[in-house]
Amino acid sequence: MSIAALLLFIRALGLTLPLWIVAGWSAAESAIFFIVADVPISWIAVRSGTKAAMLAALVAAVASVVGAAIVFAWAGRDPGGAAATMAALPAIDASLVARAAEGYHRGALEMLAGSFSGTPFKLYALEAAKRPDFSLIVLAPFIRLPRFLLVALFVGDVSRFLSRWLDVRRRLVLLGVSWVLFYAFYFTAMLR
Numbered sequence: 001m002s003i004a005a006l007l008l009f010i011r012a013l014g015l016t017l018p019l020w021i022v023a024g025w026s027a028a029e030s031a032i033f034f035i036v037a038d039v040p041i042s043w044i045a046v047r048s049g050t051k052a053a054m055l056a057a058l059v060a061a062v063a064s065v066v067g068a069a070i071v072f073a074w075a076g077r078d079p080g081g082a083a084a085t086m087a088a089l090p091a092i093d094a095s096l097v098a099r100a101a102e103g104y105h106r107g108a109l110e111m112l113a114g115s116f117s118g119t120p121f122k123l124y125a126l127e128a129a130k131r132p133d134f135s136l137i138v139l140a141p142f143i144r145l146p147r148f149l150l151v152a153l154f155v156g157d158v159s160r161f162l163s164r165w166l167d168v169r170r171r172l173v174l175l176g177v178s179w180v181l182f183y184a185f186y187f188t189a190m191l192r
Helices: 003-012 017-031 038-048 050-077 079-088 094-106 108-117 121-128 135-162 168-190
Strands: none
Touching (some): 017 038, 038 168, 050 121, 050 135, 079 094, 108 121, 108 135, 121 135, 135 168
C-alpha cells in the first residue's frame, strides 16, 4: 500500500490527529525508529477506549508497510549501509540481526512470534531485501496486527478497570511510567 493510499484511507475514515501520529510512528518504527507503535496505541486505549485503540492498531499495522518498503528499497540499493545502520540502533546487535534473518527464512509464523519476543520488524525487511522478496511487504500488516491488537485490548481493559479509582490523567501517568520501566528493562536486557 502506498503512502497516498494510506493517507486516503485515514482521511476517508475521518481519523483524528492521534491516528495520524500512530500511522507516522508505525511507519518510522518499521524503518528505523526504535520505540514501537504500541506506545501511542496504548495512549489511545487509555484516552479514548478499546475500540479507538483497535482502530489505531489497524492503522499502525497498515502503516508498517511504508516503513518495511523503505527498508526494503534502502537495503536493496545499499545493503551494507542499511545493515550497519540497523546494527547501530539501540538494542540491536549482530546476533539479533542473525536471529531475525533466521526467523525470516522460517516464515511468517516465526516472524509473528518474533513480534512478541522483541525482534524488530525492520530486521525482517532488511533480510527480505537480499532476495528480493516482496511478499514481506504484503505480509507486514498481518504480522504486526496481532500484537498491536493485543496491546489495544489489554491496555483498554486495564484502563477501564482502573477507571474506578483513577481519572484519565492519572491513568496516562501510570501508562507513561509503565512504558519507561518497560523500555529500561528491554534496553538493559537487549544490551547485554
